[in-house]
Amino acid sequence: xxxxxxxxxxxxxxxxxxxxxxxxxxxxxxxxxxxxxxxxxxxxxxxxxxxxxxxxxxxxxxxxxxxxxxxxxxxxxxxxxxxxxxxxxxxxxxxxxxxxxxxxxxxxxxxxxxxxxxxxxxxxxxxxxxxxxxxxxxxxxxxxxxxxxxxxxxxxxxxxxxxxxxxxxxxxxxxxxxxxxxxxxxxxxxxxxxxxxxxxxxxxxxxxxxxxxxxxxxxxxxxxxxxxxxxxxxxxxxxxxxxxxxxxxxxxxxxxxxxxxxxxxxxxxxxxxxxxxxxxxxxxxxxxxxxxxxxxxxxxxxxxxxxxx
Numbered sequence: 001x002x003x004x005x006x007x008x009x010x011x012x013x014x015x016x017x018x019x020x021x022x023x024x025x026x027x028x029x030x031x032x033x034x035x036x037x038x039x040x041x042x043x044x045x046x047x048x049x050x051x052x053x054x055x056x057x058x059x060x061x062x063x064x065x066x067x068x069x070x071x072x073x074x075x076x077x078x079x080x081x082x083x084x085x086x087x088x089x090x091x092x093x094x095x096x097x098x099x100x101x102x103x104x105x106x107x108x109x110x111x112x113x114x115x116x117x118x119x120x121x122x123x124x125x126x127x128x129x130x131x132x133x134x135x136x137x138x139x140x141x142x143x144x145x146x147x148x149x150x151x152x153x154x155x156x157x158x159x160x161x162x163x164x165x166x167x168x169x170x171x172x173x174x175x176x177x178x179x180x181x182x183x184x185x186x187x188x189x190x191x192x193x194x195x196x197x198x199x200x201x202x203x204x205x206x207x208x209x210x211x212x213x214x215x216x217x218x219x220x221x222x223x224x225x226x227x228x229x230x231x232x233x234x235x236x237x238x239x240x241x242x243x244x245x246x247x248x249x250x251x252x253x254x255x256x257x258x259x260x261x262x263x264x265x266x267x268x269x270x271x272x273x274x275x276x277x278x279x280x281x282x283x284x285x286x287x288x289x290x291x292x293x294x295x296x297x298x299x300x301x302x303x304x305x306x307x308x309x
Contacts, residue, residue, distance in 0.1 A: 001294065002027035002039040004056065007046040007065055010277070015044065018279045022287030042290055047071040054079055061085060061293050063286055066277055067092065067144065069303050070197040070224060085289055085301045089282035092275040093144050096194070096222060099274035100148045101155065103220045103246040104190050108134050108157075112244060112268075131156035137188030139204075140195035140223060141167040141174065142309070144275075148194060160184055164200065164307075185212035190220065197224035198308030207232040216243045222274040225250035230261070237266045248274040 003019070003026055005012035012030035020026055029035050031048075040056045046065035053062060054077040062079075064072055064086040072084060106112065110126050117124050134157055138149045141163040152159045153171045161167060162175045162184040175184040185191070191213060195201045205219065206229040213219075219242060221228055230251060236242045244266040252259070253272055261267050289299050303309055 001041045002029055002035070003290070004029045004031060004034050004040045004043045004045075006031040006043055006048040006052065009046055010065060010279070015279045015283065018283035019287050019290070022284060023290055042293065044286065045072065048075070050075050051077045053077075053082075061289065061299065063087065063289065064303075065282075067275075068196060068224065069309060070226075073305065073308060080305075083299055084303045084305065085299055086303055087277060087282040088143065088285045088301055089277055091278045091281040093147055096144045096275040097147050097151045099222055099248065099270075100192050100194075100220060101151050103218075103268075104134075104136055104152060104157065104192070105155070106246075106268075107190055107218045107244070112266075132158055134158065135160060135187050135189045137162065137184055137191050138172075139163070139191065139193045141169065142194070142196070145194040148192060160188060163195075181209070182212055185209060186214070188213055188217060190218050192220045193223045193227050195223050195227060196309035197226050200308075202226045203229050205229065205233065207235060210236040210242065213242070215241055217241075218243050219245040220247075221245070222248045225253065230259075234260060234264065237264065242266070244268070246270075248272055 005015055005028065016028045027039065029040065034040065037055055038057050041058055041060040043053055043056060043059055044063045044065055053059065059079060059082050062072065062082055062084045064084065067086050069084060069086055072078060108131055110128065113126055136152045136157045136159050138145050138159065138161045141161045146169060149159050149161050149169055149172050160173045161169060162180055164177065166176045167174045193205060205227050210232060233245060237245060246268045247261065248270045249272055255261060261269060285300065292299055
C-alpha cells in the first residue's frame with residue numbers, strides 16, 4: 001500500500017514528514033515518480049493532471065489538498081467508486097477569517113479613500129460609520145463561512161448569510177435557496193463570497209445579482225474565480241454601482257498581465273493567498289483518514305459528489 005502525492009504547488013516531502021508523525025513510515029511516492037501504479041491506495045492531490053487518478057487501479061481514497069474539491073470534480077475520468085475526502089485545516093480557516101475581516105475593516109474605515117487622499121497630499125477627515133450600520137453578507141455558510149460570519153459579529157458588524165441549503169447561526173439572519181438570494185443581496189453592503197464552486201454557483205456574481213446590491217456595495221471574493229463574471233463586475237464598478245472589490249481568486253490563475261483587473265482603481269488584488277493549506281495543521285486529519293481507511297473504518301470529511309462539496 002502506497003501514498004501518492006500529486007501537486008505542483010506544494011512540497012511532498014514536507015507532507016510526508018508530517019503524515020508520518022502520525023502513521024509511522026510509509027511507502028510515499030511524489031508525482032511524477034509514482035513507481036508501480038497498482039501499489040497506490042491513497043492519493044493526496046491538488047489539481048492533478050486530468051485522467052491521472054483513473055490510472056491508479058487500486059486507489060481507495062482521494063484526498064483534496066484544499067478545502068475545495070472543484071479541482072478534482074472537473075476531471076470527467078475521476079473514478080466514480082473512489083471516495084473523495086477534503087482536508088480540515090484550522091489554520092487555513094483562521095487565515096480566511098483574517099483576510100475577510102481585514103477586507104471588511106478596510107471598507108468600514110475608508111482605507112481606499114484615505115489612500116487616495118494620501119497620494120494627493122490632502123489632509124481630510126471623512127465621516128465614518130459604525131460597524132453595526134455596515135451590513136456584511138456572507139455567501140456560503142460551510143466551515144469557513146460560519147467562522148467568517150461569527151468573526152464579523154464579534155467585531156460589531158450586522159451579519160447576514162446565504163447558502164443553497166438552510167442554516168442557523170446565532171446572531172446571523174440566514175437566507176437560502178433561489179428565493180432567498182434577492183432579499184439577502186438587497187441589504188448587503190459588503191458581499192463576501194465563500195461558496196463552493198459547483199454548476200449551480202458558477203457565475204453567480206453577475207450583472208443581475210450585482211444590481212440587487214445597494215449602491216456603493218463592496219464585493220470580496222475569496223472562494224473561486226469562477227463565481228464571478230469578470231465583465232459584469234467591471235461594468236458595475238465603472239458605472240458607479242459598486243464602490244470597490246477585493247479579489248483573491250480569478251477565472252484565470254495566474255491572472256494575465258493584460259487583464260483589466262490589475263489596473264482598475266477600485267479593485268484590490270492578491271494572488272490566491274487568503275488561505276494556504278498548512279501541512280502541519282492539516283496532516284492530523286489526513287493521517288486519521290488513512291488509518292481509518294486501512295482499518296476498514298468510516299472516513300471523515302467525505303464530499304457529496306452530487307452537490308459538488
